[in-house]
Structures are given as structure tokens and as C-alpha cells.
Amino acid sequence: MSKIKDYSKLDERQIKNTQNESVEGIEYSLENNNFTKNIKQALSKNYVTGKTYFGVVKDSISKKIKIITGIDVSGRKHVLSNYDIRHMLKEHGNPVVESKKGQIAITEKDIKKIPDIISNPTNITSGTDNRLGKTIRYIKRYNDNSTTVVEVVPSNSKSLIIKTMWKKPSTLTNNQSS
DSSP states (O other): OOOOOOGGGOOHHHHHHHTTSBOSSOOSOTTTSOHHHHHHHHHSTTOOOOEEEEEEOOHHHHHHHHHHHOOOOTTOEEEEEHHHHHHHHHHHOOHHHHHHTTOBOOOHHHHTTHHHHHHSOSEEEEOOOBTTEEEEEEEEEOSSEEEEEEEEEETTOSEEEEEEEEEEETTSOSOSOO
16 A cells, blocks of 8 residues: 655645545545645634544554454545534634643644644554544644644544544643543
């Protein structure tokens, strides 16, 4: 399986041909090749709908998830909707509210790190089940914080739905639910 690092250099036909490949360092949407544009649209006053597809779960990550959680995610695609981008910032983007929870408010810059977090996590854990299915937590430790991205594993879909994220100072753990 080939590894593609930069989708910005591909045309639409090439992008369609790569949708089933394992991808490292994903940075661009496979659908419209513009993750940053989708973030801006999600945050616009018009509440533009849309989704960003980050490709198929890397084989190495899929194996870790299976061992740690018992969930088979092989062949599934990572998906982030504009609705969930808005949710992340609404629920975890207020510095005053997050500080009271011992967390750090997330920003647009943090959302742009999602592809790296899900492709290169420091740790993977099971999350709490919700009405959509089981959840997986990808935790990435940085020098000053630890960021958690949560994906839902719906039983009736070939996708993994990125639902939320939060950030804590590096002195705290991400084992606590927000």
C-alpha cells in the first residue's frame, strides 16, 4: 500500500483512486482537498454543512485499536463533519469554562491537528459508549498539553465519526471524561 503525504498536489481523479489507501500525515480532505476551507465554512454564520474525509485508518492504528479496545476498525474512513467542528468549539472552546474543568480551550489551530492526532497518537483508549456506538479516544501528548480526539464507531457505517476533542495541561491525564 502506498503512503501519500500531500493530497494538495493531486487532481480529482487521483484523489478518488487514493480513497482506500492507508495514509500517513493526512492534511487534506479527500473530497474537496481543502480541510481549512471546511473549518472556515463550519465556523461561518451561515452554518454551511459538509464533511472532511481523512482516509482509511492506518493498518498500524487499526491493529492497536483492535488489541486495546476489541473494536475492529480496519477499512473504515475517518470523517469530520462541519457540525462536529462547531460542537467542539462550542463545548470546549471557551477559556473560562475550560479552565474551571482543568482544561485548555481548543482553537481552530487545534482542530487542524486532528489528522496528526488520529494518525500518530501517543495513546489510544476506549471511550464511553453513546447512542451512536462505541467510542475510541486518540491522545496526543505535546510539551505543554495533552489533546484527546474522540471518534464514534457506528455499527451501521464504514466510517468513524470524529465527534469531539479537548485539551488538558500536560500535568493532567486524559482518562477523565469531559
